[in-house]
Amino acid sequence: MALTVQKFQTVGPVEQDEDVENENVHPNDIDMDKLYPRSGHRAVVDDSNMYVLGGYNPRFRHVENSSDTYYPLFKELWKFNFTTQKWTSLITDGTMPTELASHAALRCGRNLLYFGGTGVPFGHSSSNDYYTCNLDTLKWRYVKCQGDIPQKKYGHAMARVGKDVFVCGGTTGFVYNMDIHRLDIYTGVWEHLPVHSKYTPSSRYRHEMVSDDFRLYVFGGGTAHSAFPLDKIPTYEVQSGTWQETQTKPDKVHGYPRTRKCHSCSLFRNEAYVCGGLDGEDIMDDIWKLNLITYEWTKLPTSLHLPVYFHSADITPDGCLYIFGGVTRIDDVRTNCVQRIWLTLPTLQELCWENMCSTLDMNRLQKHRSELFEIGIPMHFIERL
Numbered sequence: 001m002a003l004t005v006q007k008f009q010t011v012g013p014v015e016q017d018e019d020v021e022n023e024n025v026h027p028n029d030i031d032m033d034k035l036y037p038r039s040g041h042r043a044v045v046d047d048s049n050m051y052v053l054g055g056y057n058p059r060f061r062h063v064e065n066s067s068d069t070y071y072p073l074f075k076e077l078w079k080f081n082f083t084t085q086k087w088t089s090l091i092t093d094g095t096m097p098t099e100l101a102s103h104a105a106l107r108c109g110r111n112l113l114y115f116g117g118t119g120v121p122f123g124h125s126s127s128n129d130y131y132t133c134n135l136d137t138l139k140w141r142y143v144k145c146q147g148d149i150p151q152k153k154y155g156h157a158m159a160r161v162g163k164d165v166f167v168c169g170g171t172t173g174f175v176y177n178m179d180i181h182r183l184d185i186y187t188g189v190w191e192h193l194p195v196h197s198k199y200t201p202s203s204r205y206r207h208e209m210v211s212d213d214f215r216l217y218v219f220g221g222g223t224a225h226s227a228f229p230l231d232k233i234p235t236y237e238v239q240s241g242t243w244q245e246t247q248t249k250p251d252k253v254h255g256y257p258r259t260r261k262c263h264s265c266s267l268f269r270n271e272a273y274v275c276g277g278l279d280g281e282d283i284m285d286d287i288w289k290l291n292l293i294t295y296e297w298t299k300l301p302t303s304l305h306l307p308v309y310f311h312s313a314d315i316t317p318d319g320c321l322y323i324f325g326g327v328t329r330i331d332d333v334r335t336n337c338v339q340r341i342w343l344t345l346p347t348l349q350e351l352c353w354e355n356m357c358s359t360l361d362m363n364r365l366q367k368h369r370s371e372l373f374e375i376g377i378p379m380h381f382i383e384r385l
Contacts, residue, residue, distance in 0.1 A: 005160070010337050010338060011082075011340055013087070013336075014218075014335070015036075015037055015335070016328060016335045017335075018304075018339070024061065025059050025063060026063075030060075030063065032089065035052075035078050035336050036074070037056050037334035037336045038056060038074055038103050039056055039309075039310035039325060039326050040054070040056040040101035041054045041056075041100070041312055042114075043105075043313065043314055043324045043325070044105060045107070045314040045322055046316070047105065048081065048083070048383070048384040049081050050079070050322050050338070051078070051080075051090075051112060052080070053100065053105050053112065054074055054101065054117070055073070056072055058241040058332065059072070061120075070100070072120060073101055073119060073120060074100065075100060076089060077106060078094055079135065080324075080338060081384070082384065083357050092140055093138060094133075094139050094140035095140055095142060096133075097114055097127065098294065099118050099119045099125065099129070100117055101122065101154065102117055102155040102206065103115065103116050103154065104116055104117070104167065105158075106158055106165075108160060110135050111134055112134075112159075113132055113165060115129070115130050115131075115158060116129075116152070116154055116170065117154050126154050126173060127154075128153065130142075130183065143188050144188065145183065145188045145189065145190055146189050146220070148181065149169055150181045152172060154173070155170045155204075155205050155221075156168060156170030157169060157170075157208050157221075158209070159209045159210055161211050161238075164234045166183075167180070167183070168181060169204050170204065170205050171223075173207040176223055177201075178202070178203050178234075180194065180236060181329070193236075194241045195242070197242035201245075204230065205221060205222070206262045207219060207261065207276070208221070210266070210267040212378040214238060215238065216236040216239065218234040218235070219262055219263070220263055225280075227306065228259060230248070230257045230260070231248055231294075235247070248290060248296070249294065250296075250297055250375070251288075251296075256297060257274060257297060258279050258284065258286075260278060261274060262309040262310045264276060264311055264312060265279075266313050266314055266321065267315070270291060270292050274287065275287040275313055276309055276323070278309040278310075280382070281330075283308055283327070283328065285304040285305075285384070286299065286300075286303055287302065287303070287321075287341075288300065291342075305337070306335055307328060308323070308325070308328055308335065308337075309327055310327045310383045311323055311324060320341070320342050320343070322338060322348075324336075324337070349381075369385060
């Protein structure tokens, strides 16, 4: 069992829609250097930063757009530095996608991979486009794909295994499905994977999916009026092309997680971490992990500072879970809060680095990074700045 070494904490500046006048935003009041509360975005992390792509906020629905904006969607890519706890709006090169609500995104090396999503009104301008953005050069590339390209949709799930990206489920805005497509990211060729089993999971959207390299595990999700349970996990075996229901084991004290959709699910080592979400009535603040070897659920003894759904989350290579944004109240209150928790014991070096960052003037040290090297700080920490 992984060690939980600290409770959930919020880092960086925090704003919620309820903290300001919850009315339509006036164009003259928009600050392009400010990260506004949002939902339906996607976030990925590396060992130094979190990158947030897109999102939605209805308070911007009456803003007249320029060639660079797409309100009430955020045609934006932001970076949150873990060391300085500062946000930076990234100026990218090339054509950024515009269907930036309930799209799918993941990190592959130094590239951000994007597929699908919807513009507004939801479902009337959906996408089946595939883009990449290099996180070093910040250059977008539209990939003209071939083969059995998935239909235009949003609310789907995406996972990567080696050179392949798998996309599962989603909705056109009117019809839900559980189709599985595989994309070879080197050739740009899509394949619609067959199903050789009588069982097929119920169609859904806003589920999440992880892979152990042999199987695809689908967690929760639902429709506009339903949410699916987590006691049995729909599992697709790639080699045989068969679906099955994986019966999981309950937490010995807390039983099974509640049904949910619009949650997050991230893989760390052999465990999938499910956090937050909506069961149709209540927004959840819990976090659970499912061991993909024993299939046993464990409820972590901590909770979010803010319950959220339509948020996004990812886990650093060292095991720190970062959660960003989402809807915090049923009456459509959104946040730009960053919440985090270590899922395993950080190294002593990591703890020392965090303690040093909390006590020193990082703005000054950013400008004089040589000072850090001179006092013996390892270069891989300095590079995080």
